[in-house]
Amino acid sequence: MWSFVEPGEDGTVPSEFQYWSQEHIKDCILQLRMYEICINDVYTLKCDVVVVVAYVRFGFDGIDIDDETGNMKGTHQDWLTHHGPVVVNYLQALRDGLDAIQRPDEPRYLLTWDEFPSAWDPPDPTNEHYTGCISFHEGVDGWHRCYEPRISALVDMVNWVYELVLKDTLPVKAAAVIPKNKIVVGACSGQGCVSDQPIGQEVYNAGNGSAFYRGTMLWSATIDILLENLSSISRMGRAGNYGVKMPFRGKFT
Numbered sequence: 001m002w003s004f005v006e007p008g009e010d011g012t013v014p015s016e017f018q019y020w021s022q023e024h025i026k027d028c029i030l031q032l033r034m035y036e037i038c039i040n041d042v043y044t045l046k047c048d049v050v051v052v053v054a055y056v057r058f059g060f061d062g063i064d065i066d067d068e069t070g071n072m073k074g075t076h077q078d079w080l081t082h083h084g085p086v087v088v089n090y091l092q093a094l095r096d097g098l099d100a101i102q103r104p105d106e107p108r109y110l111l112t113w114d115e116f117p118s119a120w121d122p123p124d125p126t127n128e129h130y131t132g133c134i135s136f137h138e139g140v141d142g143w144h145r146c147y148e149p150r151i152s153a154l155v156d157m158v159n160w161v162y163e164l165v166l167k168d169t170l171p172v173k174a175a176a177v178i179p180k181n182k183i184v185v186g187a188c189s190g191q192g193c194v195s196d197q198p199i200g201q202e203v204y205n206a207g208n209g210s211a212f213y214r215g216t217m218l219w220s221a222t223i224d225i226l227l228e229n230l231s232s233i234s235r236m237g238r239a240g241n242y243g244v245k246m247p248f249r250g251k252f253t
Contacts, residue, residue: 062110063094064159070116070145071136078134079145091154112157112184119147120173149177157214159184171212185209185216189232192220206236 067087069075075083091111098109121132123146133146152158158178160170174183187202187209202218209216216236218224224232 084148206239
């Protein structure tokens, strides 16, 4: 299970999650547990690690970072150069904080990262039609950036947030800088999809994610459960696995 919280403009972290009730979240964590942070403001990123780490009181298995900044005005149109070092610093701080609160009888808390599918496209400033991961469109923030390879060593998983395994992006380019046992393939279902997808794409990704990578994640399982009669989860389960292979904890104390 994933739940969202977004740091405030002053860098503080709110005490409640977005979208769902806190009690509902606590009821769900004994099945699948993961916690996601959305970071959108490159100027005010002052993550309070102590407060963020405190969210483990909900019993989550770790923290996922959904930093949706890219080659934008705030990063001087070059995310890798100007924001990449910031990412490395706060991931290291989170990793240290999570390790510090780990109990002797518990598995290590997970730290994961969400990445855009175009992050491994080779930069090509000579191509006027598509310059690769260095692409920048005036007035449009985000959606293109080049992957910061130092992230791979700091996180347990990199979630490839796209619905389709395109050509050689995942098996060749991404796998060249991220161990395959750290790659999680993204899939979408029904109303969770940004655009129309080929029939069966979530089943295809579930099989590939299980067979060749760390696993598969679905956006959004909540939508699938509440509105779509678990149709995607059921098909994905038969194809390989739904979710990721992560350590599970018993009841939280």
